[in-house]
Amino acid sequence: MKSFETMSVQTAKAEGRVIQPKVMPVYQTSAFSFSSLEEMEGYYEGNGTYLYSRTANPNTDALGQTVADLEKAPKGIAASSGMAAILAGTLAVVQTGDHVLAAEDVYGGTFLLLKEELLRMGIHVHFADFKDTKAIEQQLIDYPEVKLVISESITNPFLRVENIEGLCGIAKQYGVKVLIDNTFATPYTIQPFIHGADLVVHSATKYLGGHGDVTAGVLVGHGDLIEQAEKRIVNFGMNLSPYEAWLTIRGIKTLALRMKAQTENAMAIAAFLEEKLRVWYPGKGAIVTFELPEHVDVYRFFSSLGWIGIVPTLAGVETTVSYPYSTSHRELTDEEKQKVGVTKQTVRLSAGIEGTQDILDQLAAAIN
């Protein structure tokens, strides 16, 4: 008879039983066990799949491959956040001494990562107005050290739709790789890889997860680049937890349904607001940005929104509003804010899946 102490550690195991769950279970384990020393050593010789969850785990692998399949890219990898995925994708291409060229209207967090953290690694970043293809090409001519171009398929908060094919066409002429952040569009709406991007990145915290309960990132693209990114994720410890990967996969199962409903609501909201305000809506995706008139007190508007939540993120099933000036773009200088057009009157709305008329009624009440 084993001792109490031993029995409480060596608990019942499902060994030997064939179990076929309907969905992949959460492999909530930091490591995997082996039946012999030879088998464990065999892992290092390329036989066997899982050793230690920071290096690989079935749930995070499944998430990477699911998004790769949806984006029609060969390979994908999960990361602990959208920022981790952007960093891993960037460092898959560039190293100290190289330069990066980025759109000046990238997400505020990306802007800071590039401007501050990459510079600390000796990687210089140039920003340009990507509406101007001549300006992009001029930068590539002026700075032959540029190895990577970064932009977003739909930008935040003014929802500029990137000409991905045009951008990739120019970059390829100069032997430069392209990374596209596809967070706002999702592969339901745009698939940057098939338009020529080398790497596509997601803050899965947004539409892929879709329910506001995970922080996660995914990077997909060419196999050799994903292998490089994987090394950065493993060595910097930027791996995603198995449970967050599992939740994100569960969210992705309804991505098409959510995107369809949210896009329809966004279209109706944009049409409704356009009658009253200056509105940015590109005809796709589920974010609508608008400008309140100068005389409107922004704080009063936000406090009149009733059940529409004030949340500094986007893409959940609930309709929410955010205020770029003091959240996503807070760290930008006044000059930088002015350049991208973010003012004290800019409001970003993320359409949810509620009844369309209920959303319009609530917005009408707030505006009145």
Ligand SMILES: Cc1ncc(COP(=O)(O)O)c(C=O)c1O
């Ligand atoms: C377009 C875009 N990319 C990347 C990120 C960063 O993602 P995360 O917060 O998951 O790190 C965000 C976050 O808001 C975003 O909006």
